[in-house]
Amino acid sequence: MSNFDEAAAFASAHEIPWPRDPAADPSRWGVHHGDPPPFNRLRGPVHVRGGVSGVIRVRGAEVFSWGEPDRADQTYSVAKTYLALLAGMAQARGLLVVGERVSDRLPGIGFDSDHNRAITWEHLLTQTSEWQGECFGMPDQVEHFRRVSHDPKPPEGKKGERRALRAPGTYWEYNDVRINQLSLALLHLFRQPLPEVFLENVLRPLGGGTDFRWEGYEDSWVEIDGRRMQSVPGGTHWGGGVSISARDQARIGQLLLDGGVHQGREIIPREWVKRMRTPCETARFYGFLTWLNVDGRMFADASRASGFMFGAGGHTVWIEPEREAVVVVRWLDGAHSAGFVQLVSRALAG
Template sequence: MNEALQRAIRFSIDHESAWDRKVDGNWGVHVNDPPPWNRLLGPVHDRGGVSGAIALDGKLIASWGEPDRADLTFSIAKTYLALLAGVAFDRGLLPDPDEPVRERIRGIGFDDAHNAQVTWTQLLQQTSEWTGECFGLPDQADHYRAVTFGDPPAGKKGERRPLNTPGTYWEYNDVRINQLSLALLHLFREPLPEVFRAAIAEPCGLSGKWNWAGYDHAWTEIDGKRMQSVPGGTHWGAGMSISANDQLKIAQMLLDEGVSNGRRVLSAEWIARMRTPVALAPYYGYLVWLNSGQKMFPRVPASSYFGVGAGSSFMWIEPQSRLALIVRWLDSAYAGEFFGLVHEALEPLRR
């Protein structure tokens, strides 16, 4: 490891998240919600310190902190839902993402006139404007939500705003993501963690330390079997706990256009769809953040794309440089500088 990369890693350690390491302190997303939505609905656990892992052209070149510690990864679980949608696409369960969800799934909230218009693509791009309650949480809970890398909202978090036609408005909304997860559960007709294990975790060589939990009350019955629906994050608790090293294996699979350990995990076509900018929000794709025009992170190539979780956790995939990077519990205000330092530090290795 060269000195410049050592300095970059030290920079990340020196700029740890302001969140407490204990969940009974200043911890989580729910604490910023207006009541009655400012509470946890599923299990959570204390976090570790800054951790990370970097691979260049498929070779691990650095890791730090506790890279084997499984920590909650918050909204990077959204990206994992996009991977599962890709599994459904590749299996022929979801042949046309632009098809309305109601065409295949009935009775879970897509049957009224407004929601019947909602497509899988819109849910994956966060333009669905789906409205209703998902396991007791209304979509209003995330109306006017501000996110670090999106445009500022025009109202106060949690205030009801007028709905738009599905596909015409972008909003980062965790309730709608949970509705997507529920729809995928009904599409696969088996618990999503089991699909993830067989379709993603095992072929990518993940350890057995990861766990994807649901809210305590988020249960439904499919084909006579009781199944738990999992959220695409940890906004109200639960979600995906996973290590940096396991996340790096998923990032490497995406970097390798869907292949891991010589095995096809996802189609290159699906990964290209994930990386296609949303017209309404060119910094976003299928539940991934894009560096289009280098607007998100000016010091790294425009080809970069990211999974981003509160706290903050980052999965950085850089096809041009053949770089995959995971960093956990980095203060998001310093993410751009950290990524720039890493990119510059690795320049001699790319020659």
């Protein structure tokens, strides 16, 4: 019997209470229902999911898995971290400088107003941009006052109510419309569909990519250099987003644990990976589209060096440097995530 059996059994006994088939009971599936109308609808494809599954790697090797670790399921906001990896690749290619204003490099795509002109790539990557506008018909206001599980701020208003915007860089808000605007900006930098860039430059070099897809909305198409391309969201809030296996999620987690290097090849610059897990000044629990456990508030049983990718529906990728471990769990009810982390921590400690 493996030391991780208890954690896997615990996770499997506490599956997220969403139907596995989105069509079976649509009102109990997803997170879009909490949005103000007419924005409380799906705009991209969704598909049937599997049950609870997971993968655990220690010192670079997979030591445990359960469920269907090779099944590609939609992964919600875990995809945000993938945008941060693409941004690091863009900086390495000279396509962006993290501290520069987006409007200086990409005029005409929504960063030209007096308010938005001051927004830098760093603001977008730390969710402190306060970007104002519409991205494919979705206004930033839809996500005003949004609450997510690990946001320590007390409730300040009702979701979707307009609030006064702050100066870019001074206020943290989890806002999927702004994330989608970042994705659109990255598409204009690469001038190639982001799913192609990610598959060719990250997943395939890691030995993954089977059944991977990253889908956009029905109306999120743009034309660049005469080619029609779909801009993709940084999550599955309104459908679409990344479908990926737990094993591939673990491969990406291992890449971050190893400082962006795989088999001696630097896939993402080491300095960029370091920046991803550096707390931002406005929200010390957040880096570059990565959650941080710097004060132990997120999970008391994880080290203070831990980083996390989270997605609605119970998706967690936990990078635990002190134990040289990567832990992936999918479709776990978030109310029981602390119990799962505790059991895995105990098993890792031996």
